[in-house]
Amino acid sequence: MAEDASTEGSRPVRRFDAIVVGAGQAGPSLAVRLAGAGRTVAVVERHLVGGTCVNTGCMPTKTLVASAKAAQVARRAADYGVRLTGGVRIDMRAVRDRAAAVSRNAREGNERWLATTPGVTLIRGHARFESADTLRVGDERLAAPLIFLNVGGRAVVPDMPGIRDVAVMTNTDMVALDELPRHLAVIGGSYIGLEFAQIYRRLGAEVTVVERGPRLVSREDEDVSEAIRAMLEAEGIAVRTGAECIGFAPQPQGAAVRVSCREGAPEILASHVLVAVGRRPNTDDLGLDAAGIETDGHGYIKVGEDLQTGVAGVYALGDCNGRGAFTHTSYNDYEIVAANLLDGEARQVGDRIPAYALYTDPPLGRVGMTEREARGLGRPLLVAKRPMSRVGRAVEKGETTGFMKAVVDAGTGRILGAAILGVEGDEAIHGILDAIVADLPHTFFRRAVPIHPTVSELIPTLFGDLKPVD
Structure with missing residues (x-):
């Protein structure tokens, strides 16, 4: 079916067979699959093609992990019978540039993929619902009987005492950092925070992890949490758990971070502060009410087992639906939707093994x-x-x-x-x-x-x- 345009009143409407909002992990693959089945598809992206994984998540962070690993292996070279002279020096700008290049290459590859796929139209801008089948993007109105939301999420920066008085970073800021922190305070002892903690410790920074709960990565069994803590502490990372009254105050050297724990100093002086205490879906500015699409108390779009919302023809995939917080679960959302719509299957998200x-x-x-x-x-x-x-x-x-x-x-x-x-x-x-x-x-x-x-x-x-x- 071909894309067409019509008018409703004085405003033109571009019509497609499907609209994908967000070019993260699920969106582009679904758009290309639909186009291959003869559908016309608009992909609307307001920022960077590739979403969190490509631009500020998996790809740049795992590239940083690799640089940090290289530094650690170099320090241990003598353990393997390899002698190095002059010690290990870190070029943070080169570290950052390597991570940026990995992300850029992946993003540009996705952009070329969409641009060269017949039937797919990439539209830059912010989409908001006007009705259940119509979106406004800038001065344009787009309509389709199928709409797929793949809008992802972003880091939460909670309203802790004094946090607005100091400079804090999220994962987005960390992957762009081209200087080595003197002392990095990581607020949040879970997956994202711990990865950055080890990265920057191995690159040469002093690092303290501050966790409100009694242990790190509380989702895991206690023996796993204890082993992870021991592993990080063995590398010189300070871990402060039970920090129930975290607060901040500006200091000439950076920020004073209040840590209310049973043991240790009551505060630490950090040059840089990373806040990694969770993420929230990018659903608060989509005009969901205009389409009758419901969210839960955390802003996640409510979906059924087929990932369809309560509005027929509107689906939510990836981080915004609360059914998975990973690149691989987002991609699996695409697989489920594509199999059900195009292959006559009846797959359900609940069948997925975490x-x-x-x-x-x-x-x-x-x-x-x-x-x-x-x-x-x-x-x-x-x-x-x-x-x-x-x-x-x-x-x-x-x-x-x-x-x-x-x-x-x-x-x-x-x-x-x-x-x-x-x-x-x-x-x-x-x-x-x-x-x-x-x-x-x-x-x-x-x-x-x-x-x-x-x-x-x-x-x-x-x-x-x-x-x-x-």
Whole structure:
């Protein structure tokens, strides 16, 4: 079907078969798939094509992780029999430029992809609903029977005492930083904050992590949290948990950060402050009320299992729907919608097995339930745990921090969840993820003949160590 234009009153309306608002991870892929099926599609993007992942999230941060890893390996060179002279020097501008180039190349690649796909029209601007099937973008009005919202999210900067009196940064600011902080205070001891904490500690900054709760990454089991804390503290990162009264005051050297903890100094003096306490969806300026689209108390768009909102023909994908906060879940949202609309399938977002990683070094790979969540089921469980110091590949690489852990339903033999905190844990976890998706019992691994030497080869051994828990 061809794009057309019509008028309603004196204002022209450009009509498409579908409109995608936001060019993050789900939007461009869906637009290209729809165009390949003969639909005309408008992609509306008000800022940077590629969304958070490409521009301020996964790609630049993992590039920074790689630079920090190189610095750490260089410092440990003597442990591997390699002698370096002159020490390790960090060129922060070069570090920043490398991360920026990775993002830029990916963004420009996405832009070329959209520009060269027949049937796709990229429109720059901010979209707001005028009705359930009509959007205004600048002076233009766009209409379509199918509208897909892929607007992403942004960092939350809460109204803490004194926070407006000091300069604070979010992840967006951190990936553009071209100077090394003297002392970086990271407010928030979860995934984003901990990655930046380790990055900048390895690049040479003094770093303090300030967490309001009693432990880091509270979503994880306590043994995982404790191991992550010990790993970071071993690298010289100060961790302050139980900081219930966080506040800020300007100082000539930066900011004084009040830390109300049972132990340690009552405040720290930081040259730079990163706030990493959560994210919120970009849904507050879309005119959702005009279309009758509902959100929850946190601003996430309410969707059904097919990712359709309460308004027929309007879908929400990615971070803005509250059903996943990762690039891979956003992309899977696209897969679900495309399969249902174009392939006659009936896929549901609830069928997705949760999996993610914390990209510290070593990383944490996670799939399914934690042990704490599994205990909440009230079923008999089997649990196994194996230190990375007993994994040959980890010993050979000189990286033995962490452990593997698996949780199994004792009655069915099905794997409920697993964690690998250790070298290559973010890759090795996929073998367990695949077994869960295939609904295979843990005994499936007995027949596996994994490659030696790898981290994954210890997974069958891990499941061979399962024991009942109280």
